[in-house]
Amino acid sequence: MYQFMQYVNDRYGKSFRTYSDLYQWSISDIPDFWGAVWDYGQIIHSVPYTQVVDDATKLPGARWFVGAKLNFAENLLRYRDDHVALSFRTEGTPTVRITYAELYDRVARLARAFRDMGLQVGDRVAGFMPNMIETVVAMLATTSVGAIWSSCSPDFGIKGVLDRFGQIQPRVLFTPNGYSYSGKKIDSLERIAEVVQQIPSIEKVVVVPNTDPHPDPTRVPNGILFEDFLAKEKGLEIEFEQLPADHPVYIMYSSGTTGVPKCIVHGAGGTLIQHIKELKLHTDLKREDTIFYFTTCGWMMWNWLVSSLALGAHVLLYDGSPFYPRPDAMWKMAEEERISIFGTSAKYLAAVEKAHVKPKESFDLTPLKAILSTGSPLSIESFEFVYRDIKEDLCLSSISGGTDIISCFALGNPIGPVYAGELQCRGLGMKVQAFNDEGKPVMGEKGELVCTAAAPSMPISFWNDPDGKKYRNAYFELYPGIWSHGDYIEITENEGVIIYGRSDATLNPGGVRIGTAEIYRQVENIPEVLDSLVIGQEWDNDVRVILFLKLREGFELTEELQKRIKTMIRENTTPRHVPGKIIAVPDIPYTISGKKVELAVRKVIHNQEVKNKDALANPEALDYYKDLEALKS
Known part of the structure; x- marks a missing residue:
């Protein structure tokens, strides 16, 4: 963050000394700020942009990095060496590791298989998958050929899967044979067989061995084992499809607790630059770090975590119960894997404290430099618990955003102080304010979280919403031309943020x-x-x-x-x-x-x-x- 501030000072003749200075500039000179992030983050592209943003006041509908051509997967596969890229752990099984060179090779073979079956730019590929290496390989291969990736975790019921994938009509579906949770092995293929019968667009079901090393792919229509589906040749080069920055990369889903989930379409360029900004600057992620986030593939934190590959870090994937076989299981893993950035939920931290786990007494957490927490507001007591019973010298970043922007509105600041109960800062380039009942911005008072300027990771559209009505109704009904997020917040005198819950609740x-x-x-x-x-x-x-x-x-x-x-x-x-x-x-x-x-x-x-x-x-x-x-x- 500090280095970036110096970079901005040199590039634009500024003399910023504090995060507050940098933030205010980032929301007043929006094109200059995002242009600086594009270069500092070394976004790989084949054609440069002609314009950073056509109109940052246009909400919705601002266009970002106009004219640029790039590929999302190419940016995540820029490293191709023997550094460990991904490690996968699940309940009671040995850790599986894969280097950046091996990851590139597996993605190349899967991408070739996709091209051989005629997968086109804009086709959908779905993952009903645990948080494992093959899921990342499938996503990267999908986006390398210009297809769109969408995933949910294998604990969804049949109706939940149909409500999501049924809307987007994927051509390929990835599934494990089963998954583990709390010491139990749960079969996935029975549910998937039923799902496939009700989504006629699915031509191939790629079965990934997980709880059984030799599953039977014939249990599902059009089933084939992952290894059998991959192209046989080694040493393939990936043909990264070069596409506009606003080409769709992910389809995410709203929680669906009040009706059928909304299908939220995110663009490659906006997602990529926002994730690089948040990981490199706000999280201080470096090549030598091991980053972990306890997440499923149905939560946007999975997409966020996987973007860490663009910075060449070691990404640790875990699937299973965080309390198996004991309440301190994740901290034992943190010691063994030398985790430096540990991501979790406020609910988990509260549960660990209730279970009387004191990680610093039992484990060597020397490498740990940051804990990230999201999902719900982190209580003052949990802040105190982390610094008292986990580690004194780390940056505890409570972060908040959503599937809607596949990133954060407020999050960590490695060069700023941590105040218990507060998110450290509003994200760079995110013009976040609290509006009172009269629709006026307030500080030190509670209000509705709004974003009054466009940001690159706002959705490019909703699926099956040709006139954009669903999209507008979701975020722009309360204040036309201003993003209203549905969180109830206060911006504090420290310029941090307190979240009081969902404003609709x-x-x-x-x-x-x-x-x-x-x-x-x-x-x-x-x-x-x-x-x-x-x-x-x-x-x-x-x-x-x-x-x-x-x-x-x-x-x-x-x-x-x-x-x-x-x-x-x-x-x-x-x-x-x-x-x-x-x-x-x-x-x-x-x-x-x-x-x-x-x-x-x-x-x-x-x-x-x-x-x-x-x-x-x-x-x-x-x-x-x-x-x-x-x-x-």
Whole structure:
């Protein structure tokens, strides 16, 4: 980050000394900033751009790197040496490693197989895959020939897969024979056989051995083993299709908890430059680093992680439960693999603390220089836990963005201080503000997260949305011409960001806006509580705050416990935050990518239909919230 600031000073005759100086310039001189990132990030291209952006105030519809031609996979495969590119670990099996040279060779053989079957620019390839080496190979081969990659994790149900891949009609589907979770082996081929019968566009199903070294590909229509599908020749050169910067590279999906998932199309150039900016500058990723993110292939953090290949780093892939066989399993792996950048979720860090794991007492984490956390707001207590019980000298970066921009609005700053409870900074080039109810920007007050200028990783379109209506409705309905993200935030005096939760799940008792994260922050401190969920119930012409608790084994929701929780919330927030009702439930529903589904529970308690339960990791949990007697009085 500091080196980049000096680069900008030299290039443009500036004298920036702080991140704040650099940030303000990056959002006021948007073309100059992104032009500098293009060169500093060494974007490989065959034709240079004629214009960085045609109109940064045009939202949606700004065009980036007009005239440029490039290939996404070529940028991720710039290194072809004996440095380890990818390592793969799963539950109870030896680590598999592959060098940059070996990765290039495997991608070349798969790309040739794609060309031999006539795969065209713009065709779709889908991965129903674990986070493993073959998934990365498949994505790189797909994008090398100009086809579009789309993936979800193998724990999705049949309907969840059909809701996603059924919309985009892929020609090739990659699947494992099965996957492992918490010591159990789960078969994938039975579900895929059913999926293939309902998506007629699929011509080939490439079966990847995972839980069984010799699976039977004939169990699925048009099935072939991964190794049998690869071209047989070695030493092939990849023909990287040269395409416009806004050529589609990925199709991502909204969570789909309120209806069929939206198919979000991302462009190659915008995704690539944003990831390089975030990894190289905001994460300080270098060639000698080992970067790990606990993610599935259904979450945009997978796409973000894999872009680390463009910087030549060692990327560690893990698939399975983070608590198998013990709660400290990931920290043992961090020691063994010498992880320097460890990415996870706020939920995981809170769970590790609840399990009384103290990694610094048991493991040598000398190489660890950064911990990244996303998925939900990271509590002040989790910040304290990291610095107290994991490592004192590291950069803890709470980061936040979304599938929608396949990157971050706010994230880490390696040359800035860390304040507990805050994301360090707004991302370079991201003109992020908090708007109050009057649509005016505010500092030090809560408001709606908006982005008032275009950014290169905003979607190029939604799939099957020819007039752009779905896209406009998703982000530009609240404030026309301004991106509204749906997060409820505060920009602090430190120029950091506090996230209070989703604005569509914001509670409004007595007309006062309350973010759910403010309540979660208090409840996480109660030792008897394993997990919690807060929603607003329409009650007596107002909103009543309802707090659902999943308690640790052996504990009950006594009056004394309820009183203690209410007192803690009242003393540390405001009387309006205090729940009208506290109710014990056996489970809290989550999406497959690990986010609490407040809106779905809110629908259930108001007797409204939840349309798409297949997006949930534990859809049966919603049944606990139906017709609750406690909510009738």
